[in-house]
Amino acid sequence: MNTRRVSIKDIAAEAGSSIALVSFVMNNRASGQNKYRVNKDTARRILEVADRLGYQPNNAARALRCGKTNTIGVIVSDISNKFFADIARCIEDRAHQRNYTVLFGSTDENTDKLDNLINVFQNKGIDGLIIAPSENSEESIKRVSTLQIPMVLLDRELPGLETNSVLLDNLKGGAQITEALLARGCRHIEMISYSMRLSNIIDRETGFKLCMEKAGLASEGMIYRIRHDRFDTISQVIIDAKERGVEGLLFATNSLALSGLRVISRNGWKIPEDFAVATFDGNDAFEINNLEIAYIQQPIAQFGTEAVDLLLKNVELKTGTLSPTRIILSPKLILNG
Amino acid sequence: MNTRRVSIKDIAAEAGSSIALVSFVMNNRASGQNKYRVNKDTARRILEVADRLGYQPNNAARALRCGKTNTIGVIVSDISNKFFADIARCIEDRAHQRNYTVLFGSTDENTDKLDNLINVFQNKGIDGLIIAPSENSEESIKRVSTLQIPMVLLDRELPGLETNSVLLDNLKGGAQITEALLARGCRHIEMISYSMRLSNIIDRETGFKLCMEKAGLASEGMIYRIRHDRFDTISQVIIDAKERGVEGLLFATNSLALSGLRVISRNGWKIPEDFAVATFDGNDAFEINNLEIAYIQQPIAQFGTEAVDLLLKNVELKTGTLSPTRIILSPKLILNG
DNA sequence: ATGAAAGCGCTAACAC
DNA sequence: GTGTTAGCGCTTTCAT
Numbered sequence: 024m025n026t027r028r029v030s031i032k033d034i035a036a037e038a039g040s041s042i043a044l045v046s047f048v049m050n051n052r053a054s055g056q057n058k059y060r061v062n063k064d065t066a067r068r069i070l071e072v073a074d075r076l077g078y079q080p081n082n083a084a085r086a087l088r089c090g091k092t093n094t095i096g097v098i099v100s101d102i103s104n105k106f107f108a109d110i111a112r113c114i115e116d117r118a119h120q121r122n123y124t125v126l127f128g129s130t131d132e133n134t135d136k137l138d139n140l141i142n143v144f145q146n147k148g149i150d151g152l153i154i155a156p157s158e159n160s161e162e163s164i165k166r167v168s169t170l171q172i173p174m175v176l177l178d179r180e181l182p183g184l185e186t187n188s189v190l191l192d193n194l195k196g197g198a199q200i201t202e203a204l205l206a207r208g209c210r211h212i213e214m215i216s217y218s219m220r221l222s223n224i225i226d227r228e229t230g231f232k233l234c235m236e237k238a239g240l241a242s243e244g245m246i247y248r249i250r251h252d253r254f255d256t257i258s259q260v261i262i263d264a265k266e267r268g269v270e271g272l273l274f275a276t277n278s279l280a281l282s283g284l285r286v287i288s289r290n291g292w293k294i295p296e297d298f299a300v301a302t303f304d305g306n307d308a309f310e311i312n313n314l315e316i317a318y319i320q321q322p323i324a325q326f327g328t329e330a331v332d333l334l335l336k337n338v339e340l341k342t343g344t345l346s347p348t349r350i351i352l353s354p355k356l357i358l359n360g
Numbered sequence: 361m362n363t364r365r366v367s368i369k370d371i372a373a374e375a376g377s378s379i380a381l382v383s384f385v386m387n388n389r390a391s392g393q394n395k396y397r398v399n400k401d402t403a404r405r406i407l408e409v410a411d412r413l414g415y416q417p418n419n420a421a422r423a424l425r426c427g428k429t430n431t432i433g434v435i436v437s438d439i440s441n442k443f444f445a446d447i448a449r450c451i452e453d454r455a456h457q458r459n460y461t462v463l464f465g466s467t468d469e470n471t472d473k474l475d476n477l478i479n480v481f482q483n484k485g486i487d488g489l490i491i492a493p494s495e496n497s498e499e500s501i502k503r504v505s506t507l508q509i510p511m512v513l514l515d516r517e518l519p520g521l522e523t524n525s526v527l528l529d530n531l532k533g534g535a536q537i538t539e540a541l542l543a544r545g546c547r548h549i550e551m552i553s554y555s556m557r558l559s560n561i562i563d564r565e566t567g568f569k570l571c572m573e574k575a576g577l578a579s580e581g582m583i584y585r586i587r588h589d590r591f592d593t594i595s596q597v598i599i600d601a602k603e604r605g606v607e608g609l610l611f612a613t614n615s616l617a618l619s620g621l622r623v624i625s626r627n628g629w630k631i632p633e634d635f636a637v638a639t640f641d642g643n644d645a646f647e648i649n650n651l652e653i654a655y656i657q658q659p660i661a662q663f664g665t666e667a668v669d670l671l672l673k674n675v676e677l678k679t680g681t682l683s684p685t686r687i688i689l690s691p692k693l694i695l696n697g
Numbered sequence: 698a699t700g701a702a703a704g705c706g707c708t709a710a711c712a713c
Numbered sequence: 714g715t716g717t718t719a720g721c722g723c724t725t726t727c728a729t
Contacts, residue, residue, distance in 0.1 A: 128456075144461075380709085
């Protein structure tokens, strides 16, 4: 038994018409039109044969012919990171809804991997790219622009690069969460952040600073920056903070908070008695232990949907280019306890 | 400026040779061979031009010509689920190493979505499929076999279907974790499981039962099965368990454990004083609160690597088919406290 | 309303 | 050692 997949040609032969007509009918069906410029009976016959034979169009052929793959690429630092995994899921759903498939890739914040992924994805002929850029990725990202590949940046943007992007209002988020800490009566608040200079992180820090200054509290030197490859250093920072009499700890990301909580718990300190804690994004770990941790909730689903929609708007453009769009999503403050 | 990508033809023109030769040289380069049947100088010239022009092969054309896309599909119930997200990451890494890209899809345990994904992926011409099958997916999976698409089942297998699969030794895992509970002195142990009849769940239950019986303890009726669309019912089950004087709780999956812990915490019960708890897979939430929870650790990275390798072994087969292989991975018991 | 034919970029068999 | 050519499955233009 030969297992060559059934092609348009087979259908034409079986239905006694030309392949051109089959192609035409199949395309009409796909686009959900019910009015054919084709003879009704012929159309019905072709459709019937196609179904009977289990016809599936060959995407490679179509891609080659049309220069379009209906595939988008998504590049993040680590797809197994909860934030990105959640977004990935939403991107997947939205893309499928709009008849696209998604190729995912993780860079581990490594520029070589990023460049390689961009190449591979370009070879595969992706129609567009959604990227959560990491540090030092400016050059690579610029290359994507040069390549004329439609692109939208996710979660972070790049200084000096005008592109489409979908972002959280991190400045507002940083301010809101700081305010929450102040509202519980904390004065001596310190922020534990990343040494990586990502726009989202920077904005959160700025939000914190602005808010502290407005409250007439010192913010200078109150931000401690952890290297992402030296997460262990967080331990000493927190121990020192305790000695300095810090009352509130604001973690710039959820992973930072998780590591911080581990330290707090290991030292036998209690939340919120010993430390008031706030961060970005919720976590099962908070709820399960009734930890009173305030956090900024990001609209994950919207991140995914907006990114896909914005990208496809650019992809499906018949001609020319749109001017870059920035979509800024609103943070939501969640208070626990 | 016309932005048509540079093709083999452009290189041929520029280097003053035929496209066939260019193709030949490029392929040799790709496969890392350094001995050409081609004139050294010609080869060098071609390579030089290719680099200068920034040539990237067109995958669609190659796929069409060769009937091979170097893409595999991965279908799970939900890619944002931690277990699958972790595996996805490992699959991605391994596949990239081996020069394949990966298409991911989530079914939400829904047969229609599964069928649809299989179709879409088939259209895209994936060379093989890795699937974590959910309940009632027998028919769909069988169709993949019929389609002659190489496939490996992940995490769960299907009764009455001989296929390649990569699985945990869930029977052993179930027994090991039960023993751990017994070893801490628990007698009255109950298992909280899924109503879904997935092979991995069933095996874990069997391991539990066997172990309990061996210890001369009742196991009949000691398994409570939660419907995945009625997670809230877990609350009453645990409250009842407390009244029945249950000492140890074994959760069949991590999500079940998470929900259970929420209930336990909400009722003010302590671990391990009020309940000894054990489950499958670790979780940040455990460590952060120094919860003494024993669990079975699955070798995630191995899951990914083995699945990809097994799949590609079948994909890259020049001729015929291999007989189905089952790869059984060993569970590892992690004791906390 | 329908069909013939060109061509997307590539590989591989074959000829020179 | 190098070039010519057919053809993968599809869409699309142009005839009829």
